[in-house]
Amino acid sequence: MNFGLSDEQELLRAEVRKFLGDRCPIDTVRLLAETEHAHSPELWKQLAELGWLGMIVPEQYGGSDLGWVELAVLLIETGRSLLPAPLVASTLVVATLVDAASDEERERWLPGLVDGSTIGSVAILEESESWTPTAIGLRGEPDRDGFVLTGCKRFVSDPMTADLFLVPFRTGDGEREITVAVVESESDGLSRKSFPSMDRTRRMGDVLFEGVRVPASQVLGPVGEGWPVVARLIDRGAVATAAEICGAAEALHRLSLEYAMDRKQFGRPIGAFQGIKHPLAEMYLEVESSKSLLYYAAWVLTHRPDEVPRAASCAKAYASEKFVRIGVDAIQIHGAVGYTDDCPVHLYFKRAKWARPSYGDSNYHFDRIVGLRGL
Amino acid sequence: MDFDLTKEEEAFRDDLRGFLDEHLPPPEERAPDFLPKWWKAVREKRLIGFAWPKQVTGGGGSLMEQFILKEELLARKAPMLGRDVTGLSWVGPALIQFGTDEQKQKYIPEILDGKTMWCTGYSEPDVGSDLASLQCRAERDGDEYVVNGSKIWISLAHFATGIYNLVRTDPNPPTKYDGISCLLIPMDTPGIEVVPIKNMSMTGMAEIFNQVFFKDVRVPVERRLGDEGEGWAIICSALQNERSSITEVMRHSQRLESLYELARHSRVNGRPALEDAGVRRKLASIETQIEALRLGGMRALSRQLRGLDHQSQASLGKLHNCNLLVECADFALELEGSANQYMAGSEAAVDDGRWQVDGLAWPVTVVGGGTPNIQKNIIAERILGLPKD
Known part of the structure; x- marks a missing residue:
């Protein structure tokens, strides 16, 4: 048994951390956050050149053919630096294409997604904001060899930068009669809208389908049997988001710890007082526990598929709940400084609010953990 | 990262399972004279003092084997290995590390044979x-x-x-x-x-x-x-005992199963508690925390196996365990409603009053051996490097 990272994985971590420290320090994050799409095409291109957009893609499509542990290492670091980029969503599209698409479909989209010329996003949620098959109401009416889609997807991350969307839609009245297709953002009848968000490093909005034609060649897998693909995507999304949370929560803990060492009151660093020490110890327990759950979930994604639903739910439920709590403690440890725009703590605090509902909040995952017992 | 057992570890586990099939019946089938027989069998198999050197008639087991042994025993709700809890936990290990040969000869076999307390x-x-x-x-x-x-x-x-x-x-x-x-x-x-x-x-x-x-x-x-x-x-100091918290994890897991059972026959607002969203989420939250404790423990063990510092994970484990104990003990009494007042021995007691025992006994673990506040001081000062108070 070994819970540690291999030398290669440690090297990857160091490489990612160094790159982001150089190219995406917190001042750059702030600048990017105020651009129209909170996205830097140059940075995206560099991520592609480093091989980080195709980490879990087979080599034949230009990827590095690594596993989810490596991907988790990458996402912990992008979370730590609050990298504003559509990385999680695009990676989920990539992962779904790898195991649910036909050879032709993979050939068509994977190379572009891996070399950064194409950006993917995921459009699952609708008005009810529920991660269940019954919540999918977007209709796909049969049309020649494909479907015509009518309806609206909501809470889609980075809708304006995406070149294609992974879209589950309803092709029958049975609860799970769901079909998944790749829909290109330039398709006729598709419109999208981004709304200003609290976490400025992320963009989110609606994708409207008004008679969008999707040919059969863009459908992933058999018609009406797409729900398992979506369910797997949601689990992976939960793990990927939990990875970004782990890095961000660790950064927040680190900021608070450094402040507690520097800031002096009553003639001593405030970190000498138990009122500050104890929350820092609790935060540390929560950060380390989040990481334990995350690494295991990432490992089972590659090695024990049967354990994925429970491991993913445990990782995401715990991480999103604790990240929000850690954010509150971090602001309090910083005092009034923590309320200022200059202090980076609020950037993480807002990320926690963004990350909580993403791919299921704690309540969703708690309900699921009980549900997995057949109760 | 690898969570699978090696072939050798699997062989050790299979041999152990064979032994347990023979000597450890399920709890409901254990006869009144079971305990002395059990202690004799596990002593002969050198499972008592399993991590202790063979020279002092211990088992000479490795860290990973200790982990597997505990997991197997706990899964079958085995009684303690030996009766001298303190001797096995503290005194024996200290003797092995600091005792003279005479002291080892004199005290250790007595502890392993259950003659001391x-x-x-x-x-x-x-x-x-x-x-x-x-x-x-x-x-x-x-x-x-x-x-x-x-x-x-x-x-x-x-x-x-x-x-x-x-x-x-x-x-x-x-x-x-x-x-x-x-x-x-x-x-x-x-x-x-x-x-x-x-x-x-x-x-x-x-x-x-x-x-x-x-x-x-x-x-x-x-x-x-x-x-x-x-x-x-x-x-x-303490002898190289494995630090996976596996004992605590298995006990919490068994407690969680009992909590589900309790939720099945308790009621909230006149409805089965297990149908209540708040109750379900609390159960799942406890399950998630147990899983975090389990994996944190495996991280500690993994560091220990590689000869790295693992004390930090161990004090985190202790704090985590305490938080869980208090939470579970209280949640059970909350589920029982007003009946939480009926103690063991009362015909009105729920589950023969077992949750009242938990509800009033947690300080033994939580306060004993350093309160959670002390654990937080240790984490803050020794791991995070904050100045002393």
């Missing part, structure tokens, strides 16, 4: 979390020490055959950590008086801990463990 003399009436300020005095008089003072919160002292006692042999040491020694004192030595202290648990365990008074208690020098003044180092 040790207790631990650490705290004193004015000395708790600041343990190094202990005052219980041992003055050298020829080949003997003369011990005067008192120790408090001593679990099992009223049954014990011996006390593993920390004393001050130098009253004016350079620092408070110096001048402390460790004596192994038979409880029947003249001058020892044991006074039980009633605790809040209201069960058969209500008088489990005691104050022990020492008045001119004469202890031969050969009963000193380690060098004079080495006592602090002795209690700070």
Whole structure:
């Protein structure tokens, strides 16, 4: 048994951390956050050149053919630096294409997604904001060899930068009669809208389908049997988001710890007082526990598929709940400084609010953990 | 990263399973004379003191084998391996590391054979979390020490055959950590008086801990463990026991199954509690925390296996375990509603009053061996590097 990272994985971590420290320090994050799409095409291109957009893609499509542990290492670091980029969503599209698409479909989209010329996003949620098959109401009416889609997807991350969307839609009245297709953002009848968000490093909005034609060649897998693909995507999304949370929560803990060492009151660093020490110890327990759950979930994604639903739910439920709590403690440890725009703590605090509902909040995952017992 | 067992580890586990199939029936099938037979079988198999060296008739087991052994035993709800809890947990390991050959020969087989019952003399009436300020005095008089003072919160002292006692042999040491020694004192030595202290648990365990008074208690020098003044180092060390928290994890897992059972026959607002969203989420939250404790423990074990520092993960595990114990104990009583007042022995008690036992017994673990606040100080100062208070 070994819970540690291999030398290669440690090297990857160091490489990612160094790159982001150089190219995406917190001042750059702030600048990017105020651009129209909170996205830097140059940075995206560099991520592609480093091989980080195709980490879990087979080599034949230009990827590095690594596993989810490596991907988790990458996402912990992008979370730590609050990298504003559509990385999680695009990676989920990539992962779904790898195991649910036909050879032709993979050939068509994977190379572009891996070399950064194409950006993917995921459009699952609708008005009810529920991660269940019954919540999918977007209709796909049969049309020649494909479907015509009518309806609206909501809470889609980075809708304006995406070149294609992974879209589950309803092709029958049975609860799970769901079909998944790749829909290109330039398709006729598709419109999208981004709304200003609290976490400025992320963009989110609606994708409207008004008679969008999707040919059969863009459908992933058999018609009406797409729900398992979506369910797997949601689990992976939960793990990927939990990875970004782990890095961000660790950064927040680190900021608070450094402040507690520097800031002096009553003639001593405030970190000498138990009122500050104890929350820092609790935060540390929560950060380390989040990481334990995350690494295991990432490992089972590659090695024990049967354990994925429970491991993913445990990782995401715990991480999103604790990240929000850690954010509150971090602001309090910083005092009034923590309320200022200059202090980076609020950037993480807002990320926690963004990350909580993403791919299921704690309540969703708690309900699921009980549900997995057949109760 | 790899969570699979190796072939050798699987072989060890399979052999163990064969042994347990033969000697460990399920709890409901265990006869009244089961326990002595069990202890005899596990002693012969060298499972008692499994991690101890073979030279002292221990099992010589590796860290990973200890982990597998515990997991298998707990999964089958096995009783304790041996009866001398303190001897097996603290005294034996300290003897292996610091004892003379004579001391090892004399004390260790007794512990493994279950002939002894040790207790631990650490705290004193004015000395708790600041343990190094202990005052219980041992003055050298020829080949003997003369011990005067008192120790408090001593679990099992009223049954014990011996006390593993920390004393001050130098009253004016350079620092408070110096001048402390460790004596192994038979409880029947003249001058020892044991006074039980009633605790809040209201069960058969209500008088489990005691104050022990020492008045001119004469202890031969050969009963000193380690060098004079080495006592602090002795209690700070522990034999290479695996630190996976697997025991706590398995107990919490079994408790969680019982909590589900309780939720099945409890009611919230007139409906089955298990249909209540709040109850379900609380159960899942507990399950998630147990999983975090399990994986955190495996991280500690993994570091230990690779010879890296694992103390930090261990103190995190202790804090985590305490949080869970308090939460589970309280949640069960909340589920019972007003019936939470009915104790064991009352015909109105739910589940024969087992949750009342949990609900009133958690301080033994949570306060014993360092309160959560002390654990947080340790984490903050030793791991995070914050200045001392």
